[in-house]
Amino acid sequence: MxxxxxxxxxxxxxxxxxxxxxxxxxxxxxxxxxxxxxxxxxxxxxxxxxxxxxxxxxxFVCDPLVLEARECAADGVRKYRFRLASGARIETVLIPERERSTVCVSSQAGCVYACPFCHTGTLGFRGNLTAAEILAQIAAVQRDLARDPLPAPWRNEITHIVFMGMGEPLANLAHVLAAIRWLTAPWGLGISKRRITVSTVGLVPQLARLGDVGVNLAISLHAARDELRNELVPVNRSYPLARLRAALNAYPLAPKRHITLEYVLLAGINDRKADMEALVRFVRKGRERVNLIPFNPWPGASYAPTPLARAHEIAAWLVAQGVRATVRRPRGQDILAACGQLAAKEAA
Ligand code: SF4
Structure with a gap:
């Protein structure tokens, strides 16, 4: 048994x-x-x-993960690769700042959705993580920080959790919800729901169930036209933008909270004027904000990053259109910190 x-x-x-x-x-x-x-x-x-x-x-199964690799970037970011009992490998990233420290957890080993710009999508799917396998990633980072604290000015206490690592969290919803229960329970880690973010490609049927939980929502949008999104985020063929729009409109939001629309900038693919105009039409101002993410190229990737200066120009233009937009600051670049890269390093 x-x-x-x-x-x-x-x-x-x-x-x-x-x-x-x-x-x-x-x-x-x-x-x-x-x-x-x-x-x-x-x-x-x-x-x-x-x-x-x-x-x-x-x-009991007490620690379901075996730490296989750990890399530390000059800017305090740490990346971990774990092996599961199944033999599959997952990654976890610690992103420290002065005021907060965020752990980015994986929810699946690999991913079925095969977004072509995403390295994890090229690794195939090796299974859902259990709640304990999700939570043990955070526990391992806690032990690492206790044994080898970050130097000043980084914060050593984990304050935020993002489900933005390998996998699609809403495709493993039962285990993700069980993990969130432990993260937020007073007898668990007691982290506020406002400090937990679940990022999804937009599995419309599951969004309503996530909405009942009250955590922050991030959508991997990457294109605001169906034709392009069908290519960059293939699940869009099942849940096109009109259905995603309706689900986002119905998503319950506490006062002063917002939904984040993640947008990886791919040079010449989704960063043209027409793409940005489509984005402005899609965004519900005041309720949603755009996070522009410079693409982090990986070996064999067929996309190139939009230059950073151009990314800032795009953000400024979006702001001028009344859209709240920021450019994510690249972190941990000296340790291949983009999703899937450390696991792929082992697989190679
Ligand atoms: S972007 Fe997300 S959903 Fe798409 S392949 Fe990567 S992990 Fe899967």
Whole structure:
């Protein structure tokens, strides 16, 4: 029989298991305290009796990830490659800033949607991650930061989580929602929903379910004309822009919150005047903002990045049209920080 996963267990379930072992009530709190610190190996839970540590290790899958590689960029970004029990590989990225530190997690090993500009899309699909496999990425980063803290001025405490790594989160919604439950629960990491962002290509049927959760939403838009989006984001053939527009209009937003439209700038492909005019027509001003992302080329990519100066010109033009637009600052460029590149390095 498959063992249950320890990470992501809710407080009541863990308390019931511990009570069945004859353990006092406070043990659940002790175990959860370790998990919250990212300590997943029961052998390291030093305030628990040895026999209980052994039973936890025997009866649960405690750490589902094996760290295979870690790269540190000059600007504080760290990238990790993990191997799952299935043998598939995933990536996680830590993006530190002065005021916040964000972990970008993978939700699937590879991806089925095969967007041609995306390196992950070229790797094929190796399966959905469980909630524990998603959460263990964050735990591993916590342990790494405890062992090897970032120098000043970077913030070492993880404050934000983005589901923007490998895979399409809404295609693995049950496990993503279970992971979000642990991330936000008072007995879990207790992170505000406002500090969690789920990025999707726009799987329309699942968007409504995500809307009930109240996390931030980012849409991988990349084109605002169906003909071009069909090419760059092939799932657009199933959920064209009109359906996406209707789903975004219905997406519940708290006051002062907005939806982010991610737009990777590909030179001569989606950065022309007509593309930007289409984008202005698509955006619902005041409710949505555009994040222009300089394309990070990978070996074999058939696209080139829009020059950064041109990206800033485009952003300024969008702002002049009343669209809130920014250019994402490239980070971790010396360690192949674009999605899929470290996993592909192993596969090569
Ligand atoms: S952009 Fe997202 S949905 Fe498209 S292939 Fe890459 S991971 Fe998959």
């Amino acid at each position: 498959k063992k249950p996963e320890l990470l992501g267990q809710d407080e009541a379930a863990l308390a019931a298991w511990l009570a069945a072992q004859g353990e006092p009530r406070y043990r659940a709190r002790q175990v959860l305290d370790w998990l919250r610190k990212g300590v997943l190996n029961p052998a390291a839970m030093t305030n628990l009796p040895k026999a209980l540590r052994a039973r936890l290790a025997e009866q």
